[in-house]
Amino acid sequence: xxxxLKTSLAAAALMAGPAxxxxxxxxxxxxxxxxxxxxxxxxxxRSFALPLGEAMGTTVVPENIPGASGSRGGQAVHRADPDxxxxxxxxxxxxxxxxxxxxxxxxxxxxxxxIANLATEEYGIAVKADSPIKTMAxxxxxxxxxxxxxxxxxxxxxITSAIxxxxxxxxxxxxxxxxxxxxxxxxxxxxxxxATLKPIASLxxxxxxxxxxxxxxxxxxxxxxxxxxxxxxxxxxGYPELAKFTINxxxxxxxxxxxxxxxxxxxxxxxxxxxxxxxxxxxxxGVKLNFLGAxxxxxxxxxxxxFYVQYKDLLAQ
Amino acid sequence: xGLDALLNAFLEVLNGGSLLYLFSGVALxxxxxxxxxxxxxxxxxxxxxxxxxxxxxxxxxxxxGVMGATSFGGSISAILLNTxxxxxxxxxxxxxxxxxRQGKAGLAIGASAAASAMxxxxxxxxxxxxxxxxxxxxxxxxxxxxxxxxxxGLAAIAVSVKxxxxxxxxxxxxxxxxxxxxxxxxxxxxxFSAGVDYLWDGIPLVPTLTxxxxxxxxxxxxxKGGSVAKSSADExxxxxxxxxxxxxxxxxxxxPVLLRGSVIxxxxxxxxxxxxxxxxxxxxxxxxxTAKDRDTFGTGNIKGVIAPEAANNAKDGGSLIPTxxxxxxxxxxxxxxxxxxxxxxxxxxPGILLYNQRExxxxxxxxxxxxxxxxxxxxxxxxxxxxxTRIDVNIVVPVVIALSLTGVYVxxxxxxxxxxxxxxxxxxxxxxxxxxxxxxxxxxxxxGETAERSFHQVRIISDxxxxxxxLTRPVSIVLILAILVTFLLPSMRKVRWRRKAESG
Numbered sequence: 001x002x003x004x005l006k007t008s009l010a011a012a013a014l015m016a017g018p019a020x021x022x023x024x025x026x027x028x029x030x031x032x033x034x035x036x037x038x039x040x041x042x043x044x045x046r047s048f049a050l051p052l053g054e055a056m057g058t059t060v061v062p063e064n065i066p067g068a069s070g071s072r073g074g075q076a077v078h079r080a081d082p083d084x085x086x087x088x089x090x091x092x093x094x095x096x097x098x099x100x101x102x103x104x105x106x107x108x109x110x111x112x113x114x115i116a117n118l119a120t121e122e123y124g125i126a127v128k129a130d131s132p133i134k135t136m137a138x139x140x141x142x143x144x145x146x147x148x149x150x151x152x153x154x155x156x157x158x159i160t161s162a163i164x165x166x167x168x169x170x171x172x173x174x175x176x177x178x179x180x181x182x183x184x185x186x187x188x189x190x191x192x193x194x195a196t197l198k199p200i201a202s203l204x205x206x207x208x209x210x211x212x213x214x215x216x217x218x219x220x221x222x223x224x225x226x227x228x229x230x231x232x233x234x235x236x237x238g239y240p241e242l243a244k245f246t247i248n249x250x251x252x253x254x255x256x257x258x259x260x261x262x263x264x265x266x267x268x269x270x271x272x273x274x275x276x277x278x279x280x281x282x283x284x285x286g287v288k289l290n291f292l293g294a295x296x297x298x299x300x301x302x303x304x305x306x307f308y309v310q311y312k313d314l315l316a317q
Numbered sequence: 318x319g320l321d322a323l324l325n326a327f328l329e330v331l332n333g334g335s336l337l338y339l340f341s342g343v344a345l346x347x348x349x350x351x352x353x354x355x356x357x358x359x360x361x362x363x364x365x366x367x368x369x370x371x372x373x374x375x376x377x378x379x380x381x382g383v384m385g386a387t388s389f390g391g392s393i394s395a396i397l398l399n400t401x402x403x404x405x406x407x408x409x410x411x412x413x414x415x416x417x418r419q420g421k422a423g424l425a426i427g428a429s430a431a432a433s434a435m436x437x438x439x440x441x442x443x444x445x446x447x448x449x450x451x452x453x454x455x456x457x458x459x460x461x462x463x464x465x466x467x468x469x470g471l472a473a474i475a476v477s478v479k480x481x482x483x484x485x486x487x488x489x490x491x492x493x494x495x496x497x498x499x500x501x502x503x504x505x506x507x508x509f510s511a512g513v514d515y516l517w518d519g520i521p522l523v524p525t526l527t528x529x530x531x532x533x534x535x536x537x538x539x540x541k542g543g544s545v546a547k548s549s550a551d552e553x554x555x556x557x558x559x560x561x562x563x564x565x566x567x568x569x570x571x572x573p574v575l576l577r578g579s580v581i582x583x584x585x586x587x588x589x590x591x592x593x594x595x596x597x598x599x600x601x602x603x604x605x606x607t608a609k610d611r612d613t614f615g616t617g618n619i620k621g622v623i624a625p626e627a628a629n630n631a632k633d634g635g636s637l638i639p640t641x642x643x644x645x646x647x648x649x650x651x652x653x654x655x656x657x658x659x660x661x662x663x664x665x666x667p668g669i670l671l672y673n674q675r676e677x678x679x680x681x682x683x684x685x686x687x688x689x690x691x692x693x694x695x696x697x698x699x700x701x702x703x704x705x706t707r708i709d710v711n712i713v714v715p716v717v718i719a720l721s722l723t724g725v726y727v728x729x730x731x732x733x734x735x736x737x738x739x740x741x742x743x744x745x746x747x748x749x750x751x752x753x754x755x756x757x758x759x760x761x762x763x764x765g766e767t768a769e770r771s772f773h774q775v776r777i778i779s780d781x782x783x784x785x786x787x788l789t790r791p792v793s794i795v796l797i798l799a800i801l802v803t804f805l806l807p808s809m810r811k812v813r814w815r816r817k818a819e820s821g
Contacts, residue, residue, distance in 0.1 A: 036652070043659045050369075061366070065730075068517040069500075106514065147778065152502060175777045177460075177502040177770035179589055182645040182666075190459045192778045205644075205666035213643075213667035 023084050023261050028059045030080075032088035034073025036066045040181075040199075041089050044118060044249050044287070051275035056268040069154055070094055071105040078107040082254040084261035087115060092250045093304055094156045100308040101315045111255040113262060114301055116269040117292035119249040119282070121199040123160060123222040124231070126207065128188055129215055136220045136237055139195055140170035149187035149196045150176050157181070160245040161197045163311050164222070168239060189215045199247060200227055201286030222246075244307060250297060266294045323445070326678035330378065330686065338375045339683055342382020343690050349383070350390020353531035353717065354523065354724025354738070356403035357387035361653040363727075365660065373661040374679045380657055381683020384650050386691035388593065388629045389433040393695065396425045396622070397705045398538075398545065400531040400717065404522065405593030405629035407530060407756050408601040412614060412621025417545060419617055422703040427564020428619050429626045430692035430699075432575060435568060436627030437688025439579035440586070440634025441681055444641075448670070451642035458588060460774035461787045465796035466588060467768035470595050472803040473602040474757045485757045488748065492758035495520045496765020503773045515733040524725050524738040525762060526594075529755045531721040532742025537749050538710040545706040545713075561699050567619045574604050574620045578627030585628070586635025589647050591767060593629040598760050600628035606806060633684055641677060644669040654680060 031049060035041045045062045053060040065073040070091030080086035090112070098105050127133045139146045146165075150158040158174050165172045175193050178184040184196050185206055196203075200223075206216040209228070221227040222234050224243040234242040251269065253262075272278060273291045282289050292300060308315070329335060349360040360383045368376035391402030396413035409429065416425040447454055474489045475482065498509045499519030510516035538545070568575055578600040585596035604624035605614040614621050636647030644665040646652035655665045663673055670677060695702075705713065725738045748755050779786030787793040 042656065046656075046660055064362075066518075068514055072514070144780075152500075173777060175774055177774050180645070182643060183589070186455065186643060186645065187459070190456050192459050192774075205668070211668055211672075215667070 023264060024056045024058045026058060027085060028061050029053070029056065029084070030086045031060050031062045032073050032077050032086065033062055033064045034066065034070035034088065034091055036064055040247075041070075041091070041249070043281075045089050047278055047281040048118065048269075048272050051272040051277050052268050054275075055271035056264070068106075069098070069152075071098070071107075074112075075106040077252070078112070078254055080254045082113065082256040082258070082261075084253065084257055084265055087251055087253045087265065089118075090250050090252055091156075092248045092301070093159075093308060094154065096301070096304050097156070097159050097308050097315060098154065100305065100312050109301065109305065112252040112301075113255060113257040113294075114297040115251045115253060115257075115262065115265050115294055117248055117250050117290060117297045117300060118269065118273060119287050120290040121201060121247040121249075121288060122227065122243070123157065123197055123245060123247075124200040124203050124218045124227070125161075125195050125197045125220050126185070126188065126203045126216040126218045127195045128191055129208070129217045131194070131217070133194060133219065136168070136170070136232070139219065140165075140168065142194065145171035145173045146195060147173050147175050147193040149178055149184040149193040150174055151178055151180060151184060152176050156247055157197050157199075159315060160222070163314060164234075164239070164242045164245060166314055167242065168237070185216065195219070197222075201288075204228075204286055248300070248304075250301065252297075262294055322674050322678045323681070326675070326682040329374065329679070330682050335375060335378050338371070338378040339382045339686055340690065342379040342683070343386045343687050343694065344382075346383040346386025346687065347390040347691055347694065350387035350392075350402045351394050352720050352724055353394055353400045353402055354527040354721035355727070356391070356523070357384055358649040358653065359724065359728050360387065361650060361657075365653065365656060368657050368660060373658070373663070373676055376657050376661065377654075377676050377679040378683045380650075380654050381680045382687045382690075384633055384654075385437060385630075385684045385687025388633075389430060389626070389688075389691045389695055392429040392433065392622075392626050393426060393702055396429060397422055397702065398713065398717065399534045400721075401526070403593075404526050404759075405597045405632070406625070407526065407594060407759060408597040408625035409622055410530070411601065411756075412616070412618050415615070415617035416619070416622070417703075417706050421560050421617065422706055423699060424560030424564040424567070424619060425622050426695065426699045426702065427561035428567050428622045429564070430695045431565040431568035432578070432623040432626040433630045434689045434692035435575055436579045436582060436630035437633065438685065439576070439627070440583045440631030441685050441688075442634075443579070443583045443631070444634040444637050444681065447638055448641055451638050454587065455639050455642045457790075457792050459790070460771040460778065461790055461793045462796060463588060463591075463767055464771035464775055465787070465793055465800065466585070466591060467764040467771065469796060469800050469803065470591075470599055470760060470764045471768070472800050473599055473606075474760060475804070481752065481754060484753045488753045488755065488758040489761040492761025493765045495525070495758075495762045497769070502766070502770045515731070519766065520762065521729075521734060521737070522759075522763060523728055524734040525741045526759055527721050527725050528738040528741025528743075529745040529748075529759055531717060532738060533745025533749055533755070535714045535718050536742065536746040539714045542710060544709055561696060564619065564622075565696075568623050571620050571623055574623050575627045577604065578624040579631040582628030582631030583635035583638075586632030587638040587647055589639060589645070592636075592648055592763070593632045594763050595760065596632045596635075597625035597629040598756065600624045606803075630688055633688075634681075637677075637681070640665075641670050643667045 031045050033042050033045045049060040049062050065076045073088055074090055077086055077088035095105055099109055133139050148161055153176055178187055181198050181202050187193050188196050200221055203218055204212055206213050207218055208214040218231045221231055222242050222245050224235050273289055345360055349355045387403055388405055391406035392409045394400050394402035395406040395409040396417050399410050399414035401407040413425045474485055498516050500507050500517055507517055581600040582596045585591050601624045604620055605611055636651045639645045639647040640651050644667055646655055658665045722735050725734050745755050775783050
């Protein structure tokens with residue numbers, strides 16, 4: 001599959017001059033996904049690909065370049081020519097955290113040409129439906145650290161729980177190695193861990209929310225305002241700053257994309273996000289669309305970097 | 318409710334254009350299966366963009382056709398060239414290839430076709446029977462069970478390598494060492510990567526397997542020269558396809574082997590992360606271990622073909638158990654199947670059986686038709702296929718090497734995978750040359766990661782009291798007993814044999 005990418009990159013290099021003048025010429029735009037097919041990043045890119053292509057008047061081809069916690073995909077985009085024919089979605093704030101802890105991700109996030117923020121997802125914590133744990137206070141006072149299931153210590157959700165639990169002065173142990181967020185939630189259902197922190201939309205599939213299976217119960221949401229009826233927010237618990245922990249679906253390209261090309265890409269995403277196809281998908285998947293243009297996205301990314309640098313020492317542990 | 322839906326799904330398939338998609342899937346699956354390095358995952362990943370424009374059900378038929386056909390396709394190369402076409406066919410080489418060398422390729426292909434079809438059917442019927450209790454099944458398999466299953470697999474290594482125990486264990490340990498390369502799943506630290514970021518995610522399986530089996534076998538063949546089948550022109554008569562129907566019959570004569578393989582395949586298939594390679598290997602080793610004629614395994618025993626082939630087709634049904642229960646994939650192929658659903662605007666989750674019933678049953682029907690259809694096509698083609706064993710290896714070798722290296726490259730588009738394949742090919746050849754079993758290395762590589770991860774999970778979950786924790790779980794207790802039996806069986810046999818010798 002990647003051969004297509006390679007050839008299109010080579011072609012892009014050859015045609016860079018004339019192509020720029022009439023961007024987007026009748027040439028495919030490669031949209032890099034840094035994970036395997038089927039995950040959250042894959043889903044969002046694939047649901048944007050068609051409407052984005054229509055908006056730009058060309059074809060958008062998603063390419064999966066998985067590996068190294070999303071940094072291989074980011075590297076591939078970084079190395080491509082900044083002609084607007086190669087863009088990617090980034091593992092944010094996973095990569096932001098890697099950078100904050102001075103782990104080499106193979107490129108600098110600060111150099112990326114940020115194009116748009118597509119969606120922002122918020123977190124919640126859920127326990128098994130019949131668990132005696134009813135509140136965050138219960139979870140923090142089990143007599144032993146709360147066991148939380150997760151994929152890996154470098155995942156955004158486990159970083160979020162590590163930082164937020166330390167702020168709330170709540171002891172926890174990560175049980176990592178679960179294949180994905182679904183596996184981590186099923187670990188809670190099996191009862192081998194106490195709770196898990198995951199995006200609200202993912203958790204809702206297993207709670208007694210509409211269409212959910214009723215296996216899990218949410219005890220808190222990491223939001224500033226009430227997200228679900230009857231479920232307290234971190235603000236209610238006295239930690240409003242924790243609502244800053246979100247997952248962002250951010251699109252960017254190689255360093256130095258010319259301003260006119262960038263403006264066209266930004267406009268393309270703005271049109272695509274308003275399309276019926278994206279709205280329908282976001283509705284069924286419970287994803288909160290949140291469009292930010294290039295300038296705002298860059299500001300948000302810089303803001304995120306300094307936010308996570310604060311917790312550098314905690315994260316380095 | 319289930320039966321109605323199933324019947325409807327069957328009728329829908331018979332309806333017009335759907336069959337076309339299904340059989341395109343089968344044909345593609347067979348081709349991708351036969352070529353070493355390419356497999357069902359590659360085929361599905363390449364097909365995903367194509368399914369954009371298809372109706373969701375047609376996409377299911379295409380996917381099901383591919384999934385059901387690849388492992389039989391892979392057994393053809395395993396039998397004829399000692400080169401598994403897909404990872405799960407590795408165990409089929411043990412007895413399939415010796416049969417081909419004896420000029421009985423027809424027998425082996427016949428048995429593989431029938432075992433694949435029957436294994437696939439049994440796996441799917443098991444799935445249908447399990448659908449009402451799928452949730453309970455998934456919830457009763459946690460880290461503790463995963464860990465014990467991997468130990469069972471590793472224990473099977475020790476008993477599967479007859480007379481070469483030490484060599485088998487050495488190869489297994491090297492496999493485990495390979496499995497530790499890459500990021501530590503628990504701490505996230507990068508280990509043994511020698512500063513190469515290619516190794517961050519560990520040593521990838523497909524290039525290793527392709528090198529170990531395809532490339533090394535081609536080196537071996539080219540050094541030997543001649544053709545695969547020993548038989549010369551005057552024995553051409555025996556090369557006729559007379560054996561094919563014998564092979565089909567053999568499957569039904571040895572129905573306990575078929576049944577056991579199918580059950581093992583279904584169970585292992587339901588465990589995410591283990592997959593067909595382990596299922597086929599466990600099925601082979603447990604059959605070889607308990608058979609009365611176990612000494613003939615590895616020299617062309619037809620049961621050694623039936624066992625793994627039944628298992629690696631039954632695993633497709635098994636891998637759908639977690640999918641219907643919670644919308645989570647049980648294998649790489651089902652992960653891609655879910656990705657196709659997502660592409661068509663569906664959001665597979667725990668309600669998948671409620672909201673996506675048509676698609677799930679469509680896939681089940683497609684898998685059923687494909688398992689049988691692929692075998693029928695294979696049987697029809699077998700008379701031509703077995704000629705491969707008589708072609709001069711100087712023609713076979715370059716073709717297979719080119720195809721497998723291309724296949725490895727296509728999968729991820731990384732040149733490093735191709736280099737790794739070549740390195741593993743050389744290592745594999747050295748292992749053939751010095752008589753070390755290659756499959757034990759590969760099995761250990763597959764199991765190592767799950768073993769390590771689930772070990773740590775159980776350790777943390779149980780606060781360090783691992784055995785106490787395991788003994789509270791019924792499935793774990795059964796698995797512990799199975800491990801003990803596996804270890805003790807050979808010595809128990811020895812004692813009995815000695816007693817017999819003394820008394821007789």
